[in-house]
Amino acid sequence: MTIGGGLNEPxxxxxxxxxxxxxxPQQLAQVVADPALFPLTFEEAxxxxxxxxxxxxxxTKSTVxxxxxxxxxxxxxxxxxxxxxxxxxxxxxxSFNINREKKxxxxxxxxxxxxxxxxxxxxxxxxxALPDLFRELPGLRLDPERxxxxxxxxxxxxxxxxxxxxxxxxxxxxx
Amino acid sequence: xxxxxxxxxDGSIDVVETDSETSIMRAAVTNGVRGIVGECGGQAMCATCxxxxxxxxxxxxPGIGDDEDEMLDCTADPRDDVRSRLGCQIKLGTGFDELxxxxxxxxx
Numbered sequence: 246m247t248i249g250g251g252l253n254e255p256x257x258x259x260x261x262x263x264x265x266x267x268x269x270p271q272q273l274a275q276v277v278a279d280p281a282l283f284p285l286t287f288e289e290a291x292x293x294x295x296x297x298x299x300x301x302x303x304x305t306k307s308t309v310x311x312x313x314x315x316x317x318x319x320x321x322x323x324x325x326x327x328x329x330x331x332x333x334x335x336x337x338x339x340s341f342n343i344n345r346e347k348k349x350x351x352x353x354x355x356x357x358x359x360x361x362x363x364x365x366x367x368x369x370x371x372x373x374a375l376p377d378l379f380r381e382l383p384g385l386r387l388d389p390e391r392x393x394x395x396x397x398x399x400x401x402x403x404x405x406x407x408x409x410x411x412x413x414x415x416x417x418x419x420x
Numbered sequence: 421x422x423x424x425x426x427x428x429x430d431g432s433i434d435v436v437e438t439d440s441e442t443s444i445m446r447a448a449v450t451n452g453v454r455g456i457v458g459e460c461g462g463q464a465m466c467a468t469c470x471x472x473x474x475x476x477x478x479x480x481x482p483g484i485g486d487d488e489d490e491m492l493d494c495t496a497d498p499r500d501d502v503r504s505r506l507g508c509q510i511k512l513g514t515g516f517d518e519l520x521x522x523x524x525x526x527x528x
Contacts, residue, residue, distance in 0.1 A: 288528075349457050349468065349528050356461035363466070364494060 247362075254296035255366050257402025259374050261395065262290035264403055265341040266379075267387045272343050273379075280376045285343045287371035291329075291352035293341045298326035298401045300354070325351045326398065384411035422512045425520040426453050426471075438512065444519070445469035445507035455523040462508040464488050468528060469507035470495040471521035478502065480516035485509065497524035 266273040266286065276282040304319045315321070328351045330338035335348065353360035360366075379385060387393060388407035396404045424447055426434040434453045440446075448456035448469070457468035464487040473481065484492070488509045492499050507521075 347526060347528050349459055353459070353466075355459055357463065359460035359463055359465050361465070 250360075250362050251365065253400060253402075254362070255370050255374075257294075257296040257400065258287065258290050258366065259370050259378075260403035260406050261294045261296075261401075262286055262370070262375060263378065263385075263408075264387075264393050264395070264406055265290055265293065267385065267408070269341060272341075276343070276375075277379055282343060283375045284367065284371040285347075286375065287367060288347075288350070289341060289343045289345065292335070292350040293329070294395065294401055295325045295329050295350075295352040296400065296402060297352075297354075298398045299324045300399075325354070326401065382410040384409075386410070421517070422447075423518045424448070424512075425518075426456070427474075427520065427522045428455060429523070429525050441511060441513040443508045443512065444471065444510045444521070447512065448507060453523070455525075455527060456507060457527045458508060459528075460508075464491055464506055464509055467491045467494045467496070467506065470497065470524050470527060471505055471507050472500055472503040472524065473505055474520040474522065475503065477516065477519050477521075480519075481505065481510060482514065495524070496526040496528055 266276065272286075276286055299322050302321045302323050304315050304317055304321065307317045308315050329335070332338050336345065353363045385408055388409050391405070391407040393403060393407065394405040395402065421437055421439055424436045424438070424444060426436070426448060428434070434448075434451070436447050436451045436453065438447050438451075442450070443462060445456060445458045445462055447453075449458045456471070457466075459468040460466035462469075464485070470492070484505070488506050491506060492504050495504065503522075505521075510519075
């Protein structure tokens with residue numbers, strides 16, 4: 246879990262965050278001008294596309310959840326991806342917007358199984374990978390010839406993210 | 421019976437009185453106190469139940485453990501070296517009958 250969760254989900258949020266920023270030039274300009282906004286970008290990216298969109302749970306006793314009677318031992322699919330776009334919680338939930346009102350989201354789950362890697366992911370993706378990527382690859386942009394592809398509902402992220410950047414910067418790549 | 425007063429930045433106060441030997445975080449969440457989130461359910465892993473304990477009540481509290489100390493470096497509003505605590509790490513019914521805290525402006 247530590248190895249898989251340490252690689253797959255940070256990779257997915259990184260890809261989604263890059264894709265979202267490249268599709269929203271005004272927000273990209275904002276974070277490039279003020280790298281302190283990368284943590285906001287990270288939180289919005291995991292809200293918008295939770296790297297784990299659904300996880301299974303089993304009830305340990307019979308209960309009523311939001312008016313639905315659930316017997317003991319019921320197998321549940323907890324769809325975080327939908328909860329994070331709940332229009333009762335988030336205004337204009339389908340939009341990627343780093344300037345939205347800050348609210349708690351469920352991308353890291355909740356309760357006893359709250360993601361153990363939350364803070365490592367925040368540090369490595371928002372603190373290192375995103376700022377480094379946009380600093381080292383100036384002019385980073387989506388490839389207009391080849392569309393980006395996002396996929397998956399349990400594990401969700403970019404399966405294809407073709408990009409280009411200004412060629413004279415390639416030799417300076419140090420990451 | 422423990423009496424908890426949550427002071428908000430707009431001047432309003434939520435008062436919770438409970439017999440339960442739960443935590444400050446759980447008491448707040450159960451009673452719908454604004455500004456206390458408790459995202460991780462009380463594992464000292466998320467720092468969204470951050471409170472500033474009013475100085476006159478600091479004496480009756482348990483010490484800050486290593487996990488809490490680390491998480492207090494990750495609070496959304498700045499840590500106060502003396503007054504900042506995680507609500508989930510302070511159990512009720514242990515050394516104080518009354519507690520007043522200031523709720524930070526943000527937890528996420």
